[in-house]
């Protein structure tokens with residue numbers, strides 16, 4: 097294993113992503129500003145203006161056009177990046193499906209944020225969860241370092257899996273917080289990534305081809321099925337590429353999920369994203385008091401690592417999902433619904449509670465979390481940190 | 493730039509026979525002419541609509557050139573991405589061919605839902621040609637009104653009833669909206685005047701920066717006339733000055749065809765079914781004639797200002 101010479105710099109999540117973009121040296125970036133991801137685009141356009149990267153930067157007139165331009169550029173064989181959040185991601189929704197349906201390796205950073213109405217610029221996962229079925233790989237960073245690392249890694253995953261990839265950073269919690277980051281030399285990043293998606297250049301290849309045709313009922317289903325298979329394959333590709341990243345940069349990232357204290361855990365907390373830090377602290381506190389609590393942080397939500405999750409959760413009798421989105425179905429948020437579905441195949445299923453928290457940027461205080469971990473309520477779906485209205489009881 | 497039809501017809505294989513456009517459809521000749529006059533290899537980006545639907549049914553394609561369809565409203569934005577990719581790939585020595593990007597959309601995908609994307613691409617100054625094939629309604633979804641539909645025309649969403657007789661509003665002047673972007677070249681053309689159309693396409697392809705050609709392409713089922721009459725109907729649109737042929741190059745207007753003896757707009761209305769309900773209504777026809785005349789005068793005034 098070789099390790100590259102790194103530099104330690106203090107960066108916000110957005111700055112770290114912009115730096116990764118510069119080092120990736122994409123052919124094309126098309127993007128539109130929206131809080132909390134704006135600074136990624138600002139920073140990157142400064143790199144372009146300073147001649148530090150020779151990317152074609154397209155300052156589009158909307159997010160819909162941002163992703164549309166990315167589709168055009170990726171179909172033409174370019175390496176392309178974009179970033180957005182919230183309403184911007186929602187405006188891209190239609191084209192998210194085109195990108196995955198055409199199997200284009202676009203990489204997008206999402207500064208996760210609540211959706212209107214009421215308008216709210218702060219962090220939760222409602223935006224990315226709204227795109228969960230769009231055929232994109234969805235990775236969540238836990239730290240600024242990880243946001244930086246995963247943005248680089250995502251390019252390799254996207255190009256090998258021929259799938260678009262989102263790298264999500266919790267809005268403000270990661271996008272705006274300053275952390276020390278180990279930064280790799282430009283050449284090391286470029287050596288890891290190579291020149292670009294060669295076979296993606298087929299639109300402009302020797303033989304003229306038609307990309308994005310009309311598929312009638314005699315062929316559409318096979319295309320969708322092939323996309324599902326690509327997602328299943330992407331789990332292995334994620335593992336292999338994460339290992340390749342480890343070998344190349346010397347940094348060992350979790351590929352699909354990250355267990356903490358799960359060896360002997362009887363109870364477990366499942367979480368996505370940056371709040372894993374808060375939960376890990378709580379787990380430490382409780383373990384000191386002799387409680388066998390563990391945590392599983394999911395790294396990817398799509399493809400969903402059901403098998404791996406079953407394996408780590410099988411021995412716990414109590415699972416608490418902590419998540420920052422809701423499905424409004426009364427069955428809990430999207431994460432809990434999927435964790436519950438994954439556990440259904442177990443002979444002995446743990447009890448599962450979905451605790452929805454942090455919507456629209458609401459803080460989850462240690463005391464609140466501790467009180468909940470200590471005494472519940474347990475059941476199907478509870479909301480943590482509500483001011484009024486109380487917790488939603490288990491449906492009868 | 494004189495164009496010889498015999499030569500042109502030999503220069504390209506054009507759109508492959510076997511596409512599923514209706515008999516008499518107005519846009520296949522536009523594509524053939526485009527491919528015949530193009531001097532550089534082109535890559536086509538197409539909006540959702542009749543053209544895309546009839547030429548690309550998987551696993552077949554009628555396109556002899558690289559072709560990309562993304563969605564309905566984003567041909568211009570998609571083309572921006574293709575153009576940027578070509579620039580970046582060529583700069584890094586990863587692509588040899590110097591493709592010209594051509595985006596094509598129907599009037600719905602251009603005048604209405606795609607207007608923002610078109611405007612953005614024009615404003616940013618990408619090197620691409622945008623062609624609107626204008627059949628004055630959403631034909632693919634069954635003849636609904638668009639903002640290119642003329643006043644009084646019957647469509648399935650501007651029907652004729654006791655309270656409303658066809659589309660209440662006059663058509664939007666998209667060509668002028670495009671011109672207002674200050675792009676190097678914009679033109680209006682018609683399938684009936686192929687040499688004029690061919691010259692405009694050729695010019696638009698040669699000019700670097702964003703260029704735009706709005707081509708009138710009548711639609712037999714949508715306009716309700718027999719398929720063999722497409723060129724005749726389009727010609728009447730031009731001869732009546734309902735659809736003036738002109739170009740704006742570097743801000744200078746030029747009317748490229750002046751009907752020597754303009755026919756009344758009624759002659760254009762009479763050859764199709766979508767205005768049938770109007771023909772008894774002298775006042776409505778007179779209104780349309782006034783609108784046509786006023787438009788023509790406005791165009792002439794713009795042209796005069798140039799000199």
Ligand SMILES: Cc1ncc(C[n+]2csc(CCOP(=O)(O)OP(=O)(O)O)c2C)c(N)n1
Pocket residue numbers: 540541542543564565597598599600601602627629630631632633638
């Ligand atoms: C976002 C979106 N809205 C609506 C449609 C349905 N749709 C497909 S083509 C079309 C009309 C196309 O009209 P036009 O652009 O004039 O082209 P034409 O069909 O006349 O060739 C519509 C409404 C769609 N595909 N996408």
